[in-house]
Amino acid sequence: xxxxxxxxxxxxxxxxxxxxxxxxLKLTLVASAGVAFINAVMGTIVAWILxxxxxxxxxxxxxxxxxxxxxxxxxxxxxxxxLYGPTSRVGVNVAFSRWxxxxxxxxxxxxxxxxxxxxxxxxxxREMEEAxxxxxxxxxxxxxxxxxxxxxxxxxxxxxxAFARAIGEFGALVLITGNLPFRTEVASVYIFGRIESGDPxxxxxxxxxxxxxxxxxxxxxxxxxRRVTRHDATA
Amino acid sequence: MTRLRRYLLRVVGLSYLGVLLVAPVGLVxxxxxxxxxxxxxxxxxxxxxxHALLVTIIIAAIAVPANTIFGIVCAIAIVRHRFPGxxxxxxxxxxxxALSPVIVGLAFLLxxxxxxxxxxxxxxxVFALPGMVLATMFVSLPFVVREVVPVLxxxxxxxxxxxxxxxxxxxxxxxxxxxxxxxxxxxxxxxLTTARALGEFGAISVVSGRLxxxxxxxxxxxxERYQSFDYAGAYAASxxxxxxxxxxxxxxxxxxxxxxxx
Numbered sequence: 001x002x003x004x005x006x007x008x009x010x011x012x013x014x015x016x017x018x019x020x021x022x023x024x025l026k027l028t029l030v031a032s033a034g035v036a037f038i039n040a041v042m043g044t045i046v047a048w049i050l051x052x053x054x055x056x057x058x059x060x061x062x063x064x065x066x067x068x069x070x071x072x073x074x075x076x077x078x079x080x081x082x083l084y085g086p087t088s089r090v091g092v093n094v095a096f097s098r099w100x101x102x103x104x105x106x107x108x109x110x111x112x113x114x115x116x117x118x119x120x121x122x123x124x125x126r127e128m129e130e131a132x133x134x135x136x137x138x139x140x141x142x143x144x145x146x147x148x149x150x151x152x153x154x155x156x157x158x159x160x161x162a163f164a165r166a167i168g169e170f171g172a173l174v175l176i177t178g179n180l181p182f183r184t185e186v187a188s189v190y191i192f193g194r195i196e197s198g199d200p201x202x203x204x205x206x207x208x209x210x211x212x213x214x215x216x217x218x219x220x221x222x223x224x225x226r227r228v229t230r231h232d233a234t235a
Numbered sequence: 236m237t238r239l240r241r242y243l244l245r246v247v248g249l250s251y252l253g254v255l256l257v258a259p260v261g262l263v264x265x266x267x268x269x270x271x272x273x274x275x276x277x278x279x280x281x282x283x284x285x286h287a288l289l290v291t292i293i294i295a296a297i298a299v300p301a302n303t304i305f306g307i308v309c310a311i312a313i314v315r316h317r318f319p320g321x322x323x324x325x326x327x328x329x330x331x332x333a334l335s336p337v338i339v340g341l342a343f344l345l346x347x348x349x350x351x352x353x354x355x356x357x358x359x360x361v362f363a364l365p366g367m368v369l370a371t372m373f374v375s376l377p378f379v380v381r382e383v384v385p386v387l388x389x390x391x392x393x394x395x396x397x398x399x400x401x402x403x404x405x406x407x408x409x410x411x412x413x414x415x416x417x418x419x420x421x422x423x424x425x426x427l428t429t430a431r432a433l434g435e436f437g438a439i440s441v442v443s444g445r446l447x448x449x450x451x452x453x454x455x456x457x458x459e460r461y462q463s464f465d466y467a468g469a470y471a472a473s474x475x476x477x478x479x480x481x482x483x484x485x486x487x488x489x490x491x492x493x494x495x496x497x
Contacts, residue, residue, distance in 0.1 A: 042248070042251050045244055045247055045248045045251070046248045046251065046252060048244060048248070049244055049245050049248040049249070050248075053241060053244070053245055055245060061249070061252065063484060063485075063487075063488045064252070064256060064257065064484075065252070065256075066484055066487050066488075067256060067260065067480065067481075067484060068256070069427065069430060069487075070430045070434075070480040070481070070483040070484045070487065071260070071434065071476075071477060071480040072433065072434025072435075072436060072453075072454050072457075072476045072480065073434060073436050073437070073454075074434075074436045074454045074455075074457050074458055074473075075263070075434070075454070075457065075473045075476045075477055075480070078263065078457060078461065078469060078470070078473050079259040079260055079262070079263045079473070079477075080259050082259060082262045082263050082266055082470070083258055083259040083262045084259070089262075103255070106255055107255055107256070107259075110252075110255060110256065139237065139240065161332070164332060164333045165332075167335070168333070168334060168335025168336065168337070168338065169335070170335060170336055170337045170436065170437035171336070171434075171436035171437050171454070174458065175458065175461060187335075188335040188336075188337040188338070188437065189337075191335070191337050191338065191341065192337050192437075192440070192441065195337075195340075195341055195344065195441055200341065200344060200345060200348075203341055204341060204345065207335075207337075207338045207341060210335065210338065211334070211338065214333055214334075215333070218333065
């Protein structure tokens, strides 16, 4: 399918070295990496309170976590715009800024880490933690030495899914970011813009770069995950 | 774990969900109905909105059954059979999850559009309904496969072999033994597929050409209303989609594979 990009190597180079394309790719990469990291931390915390804590309304919250999977992305964008846009009632306006990119990506990737960590946390044997506690380990030490290493492969799987999703996201971003070139325009929006202005060739070229970045990142996270898992098995 | 730390984690986790998830979604409902139910109803019963809903339903009605059948067949092929290129199939099935919907749309545009390899079919694909259906099928392809594969692996082949020794044919074995074992996984996959099919935006907005009253789906309608500064219309259509999403959510909670609930 990508042979359509084959308008010669020079065309390809020209398309992907366009400053606007580079800015869009850079923003996408940085925002997705940030989103992946925040998800790793917050997703683990939310998974933790859903499994280990007990509070009223827990099962409703548990069901709500899937909402970003069920909600159409354009509705997600509009939703965030309603609360954090120019007509915000809480005085927070992130619309048309880079924060908007971050917030919408966090919304659509919310369930990934939670849903990969949750089953592992459920299966995790409490006896190990109790043994550590009886040997005098503090709760932070228990988390760092026992719980975290067991959760890490699952966290990394979730991070990989969230990253892949963030890097290609389109629907949730088009309304709230304003698609300002060099500022809030992410790669998928840039590609869309190229298609709309009748330039599918450079759209295809930038798509290829985006795909290469995605697969490279997924490969790295996968390798890291395998390494962690192996280390875990021999320890 | 001390009580204070537990409350702290609870507060951090719940506020994150509250700020990012609950508050914005709640507000959209409020916005849609702030000028009364009647206005919201008027906004979703305009001819364009009704047509958009119809387009969305047609797309889902074709894409979901097609992907369900394909998903079950593909999962059985991956788990139960050996064939050359099996690993490749395994990777390709996951591909739509790693691809930006815009890139999917672009691929269809280049393939079926003017000068594409499959240009010149007897009917229009690009900027018409067939293209939108194909694009939606592509992006919602992995869900049934991904849910069914692990369950098929786990149930093993013993019961199927037993059925075969007792003289059951292939279809009978599937209908009486295999399918009952995987039905919850299939149901969960179908729900995820439906959610994705109803909500697809990126790929569709590239291949559809967004012809109002012709190739505009409900998600495209939301954006088009918003860009025309008809916020009430955009919010009302959004709420319609959000209600479908919540119905999906309920179905998800009910059909979620049993090992994932506590």
